[in-house]
Amino acid sequence: MPPLLPRSLSRCRLPLCPRRWLSVNAALPFLHDSLTFPRASHSPSTLSPNLIGAFVSLNGWLIVPNRKIAKGLRFFLLRDTAARSVQLVLNSPSPALIEKFARIPSESIVHITGTVSPRPQISSSLEKIEIDVEDVTLINKAQDPLPFLPSSPSLDSVKPLVRLQHRHLDLRSPALQKNIRMRSKVMQLCRNLLLDKHHFTEIETPLLFKSTPEGAREFIVPSRQTGKFYALPQSPQQYKQILMAGGIDKYFQIARCFRDEDLRADRQPEFTQLDMEMAFVTPQIIQNVVEDIIKMIFSAIKGMQFPRDKPFKRLTYRQAISTYGSDKPDLRNPLLIKDISNQVMPTDHNPVIEAIVLKNGGTLSNALRTSTCELCSTKQGSRPVTSRINELNLKDWIEGNPCLKGCRVENVDHLNSILGLEIGDLVIVHHRPHCTSGGTTPLGKARELFYEQAVKYNLLPPSKPNDFQFLWIYDFPLFTPVSNEPGQGGKAGLASTHHPFTAPKLDDIHLLQLYPNRVRAEHYDLVVNGIELGGGSIRIHNPELQKFVLKDVLKIPVGKLQTFDHLLSVLASGCPPHGGIALGFDRLCALLAGTDSIRDVIAFPKSGSGADLMVGSPSEVDRQTLKETYRIGVL
Incomplete structure (x- = not known):
């Protein structure tokens, strides 16, 4: 631990006289070193194959790999402020250089000097250059160990709350830098x-x-x-x-x-x-x-x-609810809702009865279908119900669906034709009032969840990542x-x-x-x-x-x-x-x-409880301040 600044020095006004500054610097050598650093000629982001053979200097974060290399060969990485990295090579290094690197923890700020060299192209994904290191200077040493390493391949396994608590480290990761x-x-x-x-x-x-x-x-x-x-x-x-x-x-x-x-x-x-x-x-x-x-x-x-x-594209709220069951539908999902009220003739309070057909969805297990529908339940306990279509129930599947209890169907063949029902399909049915409020109906929720299951079990193709449907x-x-x-x-x-x-x-x-x-x-x-x-x-x-x-x-x-x-x-x-x-x-x-x-x-987001775990907000304010300044009492 460095010595505390003497009380007499803490009261000094700058600038100090040269003689006194020399005495202070002699007593506190870390003070001068901590305020200076060697300048770099380049950064990993500005390096290119055009510089092969050139002598360069670089500043950045040192990344120490967790692997052993051959005795006469050592590798490190240097990452810059744009999260771009370049490989550092110690080829037959001197014992003094090896010792220098051995004392530097990962994520320390360092100054590197060396020559730009071509990198052996083992893979086309690798960078084409590396730095043959001549020397390293430690600018600011990182704590060892750190809570996590932002360049680690296992970063995703770090608990989210830990990453929020140490957001300054997380921000160094290439993904967050890019975002x-x-x-x-x-x-x-x-x-x-x-x-x-x-x-x-x-x-x-x-x-x-x-x-x-x-x-x-x-x-x-x-x-x-x-x-x-x-x-x-x-x-x-x-x-x-x-x-x-x-x-x-x-x-x-x-x-x-x-x-x-x-x-x-x-x-x-x-x-x-x-x-x-x-x-x-x-x-x-x-x-x-x-x-x-x-x-x-x-x-x-x-x-x-x-x-x-x-x-x-433009849709009214009613069109969106009727066709997709949501006022913010994902148009990449091919499942559509169809109103079958005119075919099944509901007798109870004249509700709207709707259905979705998932082609070949009969292959989904009973347990999966039931659990998915339960996730779509209303506060009153109403939820969509599924019917698996087979050779035996193609003509009377309506009778076995609780959502259609009490409904009359004059022409089942016509209804099946409207729905496009075939043996092996899954039909998902629910009813709702004519006037809806809110963003998503239970059948709209079922549309989303059954699409996810259909993709998982290869019944429907997944959405393309860059297919944006506005x-x-x-x-x-x-x-x-x-x-x-x-x-x-x-x-x-x-x-x-x-x-x-x-x-x-x-x-x-x-x-x-x-x-x-x-x-x-x-x-x-x-x-x-x-x-x-x-x-x-x-x-x-x-x-x-x-x-x-x-x-x-x-x-x-x-x-x-x-x-x-x-x-x-x-x-x-x-x-x-x-x-x-x-x-x-x-x-x-x-x-x-x-x-x-x-x-x-977001650079500094809040946690799920609304807290900034890094700085510790929200925080308490002492009661005297609340009382005397704001006239507020705390129970």
């Missing part, structure tokens, strides 16, 4: 396109907002004004609408947002979205801009080619029945499906007062491969209509209603019609990186 740098490139592409081609204005909106009942739970920030708090924004929604009233016709921001939600692979308490708003627009204008962004990004990052002047979903319900989510806290038994500022469809305004659950929203979602990539809408710009929705439809209490007074005042000042969209930037980058978790494209 984080790709994220930066995507951010730059978005900025350039919106600023240069579409003439948007980039504006930063405040992070210290106020608490309003928009939908999700908020993060609250105390202020020094007794009893008053800020709230971190769930999105810049209200500020960007205010910008429209302020004469900013095209706004965008790469915005930080905060929601105190239950976490999962595609959710974080703080996240990033590409936020846009435009005045005097239609949904089509907004969607055209978004398609331009998406096509540009996927062309630049994934090399995709899009048909010229061909827009993305589509717009529109005509969502404007309101949904209140669930256990916070919603807007109203007393009408309804909550806004997206947020309370979404405009209703013009054709449905007459239903708003008496039948709000039948009103469609001027909302649209961009979906790709089963992932909701973004959502937007045309906003309510009329203050009277906005107040009617908040007060008379959602029945928000007066106390909460007052939190929107500022917005109603803005709309009443001559606010232009406007609309916008927000794209989930983390999800977009995860999609481009080919990972299921947005943690893999």
